[in-house]
């Protein structure tokens with residue numbers, strides 16, 4: 168700004184000198200040649216240098232008047248520089264008028280009006296070529312007439328998100344200096360179309376700053392402390408006291424806003440930062456706390472794979488299993504805690520004949536079928552329902568599974584592992600005997616189904632008892 172006005176001032180004597188020289192030239196030209204030019208066959212042609220010289224004189228006169236009017240009179244009266252666009256329009260209009268007058272003076276026989284009005288094609292071509300330029304030009308004129316902002320105001324051109332200080336309005340565009348010290352040119356026609364937010368230079372413009380405190384801090388104390396800290400900050404206007412107010416009772420904090428007014432809005436970035444800094448120190452000094460995002464967590468205890476049942480219910484179920492009848496309530500509870508529940512869909516195989524196995528199962532809900540597979544065909548041996556158990560043969564003898572077990576309907580089973588059974592056997596020796604009986608009986612059943620010789624259950628049971636004890640390391 169300063170540079171351009173001083174440059175203009177330096178040009179002024181030069182212009183004065185040029186005007187005087189041109190005037191002198193025209194005067195001499197008229198003195199020596201004008202008498203001869205008014206006669207003769209080439210009169211019109213010879214008038215050209217005279218017209219050019221007069222036009223030159225007119226041009227410099229206009230520049231002189233322009234400088235006198237805008238650089239001195241306007242600035243002294245209004246206190247700021249005249250907009251470039253206004254100066255340019257003034258120059259153009261005056262110069263056109265003078266040119267027409269000169270032309271008319273020398274060539275009174277030529278009708279200038281007719282020349283322009285009759286040339287329709289010329290008009291169309293010019294119109295098309297200057298479409299954008301004229302759009303910008305007329306938008307510029309309307310901006311000047313409307314005066315929505317002035318040089319030095321901060322504006323935000325909303326759609327293009329340009330913010331900065333207005334440096335000038337030209338034929339074509341509004342020139343903004345952004346806060347990163349870049350120049351942005353927004354064309355006048357674009358600016359005329361969209362919303363422009365203006366923070367006038369001579370206006371008290373406000374800003375909002377946000378922060379959050381914890382719920383345990385007193386709002387009244389926060390308001391007092393922050394307001395007092397902010398009002399002293401540089402560039403915060405003393406004319407209006409800053410406002411500190413609760414914006415929202417948030418999920419994990421009280422959300423605040425500080426509204427303050429600035430002396431010089433163009434410095435709002437620095438002032439915002441200072442206000443935030445003052446707020447931090449004020450809160451720190453007064454034992455108030457900025458809020459961090461917090462959450463109340465309800466921890467869910469990890470449950471075992473048992474889907475629906477509670478321990479008591481399982482202990483009840485186990486107490487109904489005939490082999491577990493000798494167990495005390497405590498032992499049943501312990502066993503219940505050691506079980507793992509599994510749910511099977513109808514048709515799913517729970518145990519496959521020939522597989523290794525180290526656990527037994529109690530049917531908690533539903534029904535399963537024990538099947539033997541012979542020459543590729545499965546043959547049912549038994550159906551077991553709630554309170555029955557299976558899988559004990561492999562668990563207690565260490566042999567492979569003797570049969571397959573398939574769910575007949577949706578079935579929930581309770582799995583009992585080797586460790587849990589070993590513990591029970593140590594405290595309940597009679598349990599080994601009853602289980603040996605069950606196994607012996609089932610073996611007999613399997614043999615019958617397979618049409619083999621039925622083994623002697625009694626002798627079988629005695630043999631099993633010994634091998635189970637050995638397998639479990641019992642005496």
Ligand code: CMP
Pocket residue numbers: 518524537548549556557558559560561562567568569570571572608609610612613
């Ligand atoms: P296991 O051999 O571990 O795996 C297959 C299971 O089928 C077996 O243990 C027994 O629990 C069960 N089972 C085998 N034969 C019969 C039967 N005759 N009656 C009932 N259940 C049986």
